[in-house]
Amino acid sequence: MEVRLVAVTPNPEQTIARAYGICTGRDAIPLEAISKWAERGHLSPIEHATATFEISGISRACSHQLVRHRVASYSQESQRYVDMSDPQFVVPAQIASDPKAVKIWRRTVDRLRTAYRELRELGIRKEDARFLLPNATTTRIVMTANFREFLHMFSLRISPAAQWEIREVCVQMLELLYPIAPNIFGSARQELGAQYPSLLRGKV
Numbered sequence: 715m716e717v718r719l720v721a722v723t724p725n726p727e728q729t730i731a732r733a734y735g736i737c738t739g740r741d742a743i744p745l746e747a748i749s750k751w752a753e754r755g756h757l758s759p760i761e762h763a764t765a766t767f768e769i770s771g772i773s774r775a776c777s778h779q780l781v782r783h784r785v786a787s788y789s790q791e792s793q794r795y796v797d798m799s800d801p802q803f804v805v806p807a808q809i810a811s812d813p814k815a816v817k818i819w820r821r822t823v824d825r826l827r828t829a830y831r832e833l834r835e836l837g838i839r840k841e842d843a844r845f846l847l848p849n850a851t852t853t854r855i856v857m858t859a860n861f862r863e864f865l866h867m868f869s870l871r872i873s874p875a876a877q878w879e880i881r882e883v884c885v886q887m888l889e890l891l892y893p894i895a896p897n898i899f900g901s902a903r904q905e906l907g908a909q910y911p912s913l914l915r916g917k918v
């Protein structure tokens with residue numbers, strides 16, 4: 715998996731501090747005061763900064779979970795337009811570590827790959843042949859959201875209740891956003907670090 719930050723609002727914390735300032739009759743609040751205001755539930759100023767990520771090499775299972783976050787915008791590689799005769803697959807660690815499971819996995823994806831190619835050779839359109847592709851098929855997706863939505867997404871998806879793959883995506887996004895806006899993402903990082911210890915050890 716690769717998670718790249720491709721665009722972000724310039725001076726995001728200053729933009730947000732200015733928005734809080736407008737609300738409270740000043741030029742701007744101090745950057746260190748942002749988290750205090752946010753903790754009170756005054757969250758709309760945090761929506762004035764956005765970030766765009768390009769995420770590749772995740773499974774379609776994971777991208778389906780990602781796009782459930784409706785407040786973000788997405789553009790995803792299309793299986794209608796892109797030929798998938800040579801698809802890549804994400805193999806879950808639990809399967810990869812069990813030789814018997816790996817055997818079943820390989821046999822199945824090899825059959826599906828071959829069947830996709832055979833359908834294409836028969837003249838079946840990509841948009842119909844793709845019905846054979848499994849959730850494991852990798853995809854690329856561009857995602858843009860505001861910082862409030864990222865905070866919300868991280869709280870749901872870095873939680874131990876979330877699945878390992880989307881957790882990893884969100885941890886990587888958080889690690890890319892934190893240095894740019896430590897006053898916005900610092901407390902979330904600290905809190906979520908208890909649930910995903912490698913986050914705070916800088917091992918992600």
Ligand SMILES: Cc1cc2nc3c(=O)[nH]c(=O)nc-3n(C[C@H](O)[C@H](O)[C@H](O)COP(=O)(O)OP(=O)(O)OC[C@H]3O[C@@H](n4cnc5c(N)ncnc54)[C@H](O)[C@@H]3O)c2cc1C
Nearest residue numbers: 779782783784785786863866867870871873874875876877
């Ligand atoms: C552990 C876990 C298990 C899950 N399991 C399932 C499952 O089995 N089946 C399934 O279908 N989904 C499942 N989901 C997806 C989940 O139900 C949400 O659709 C997904 O997490 C997006 O969250 P959200 O709606 O809060 O976020 P967003 O869509 O990003 O919305 C952000 C916030 O905006 C507000 N909002 C957005 N749209 C509306 C609206 N229409 N009405 C009112 N408020 C709105 C809400 O406050 C919301 O929290 C699961 C999620 C998690 C984290």
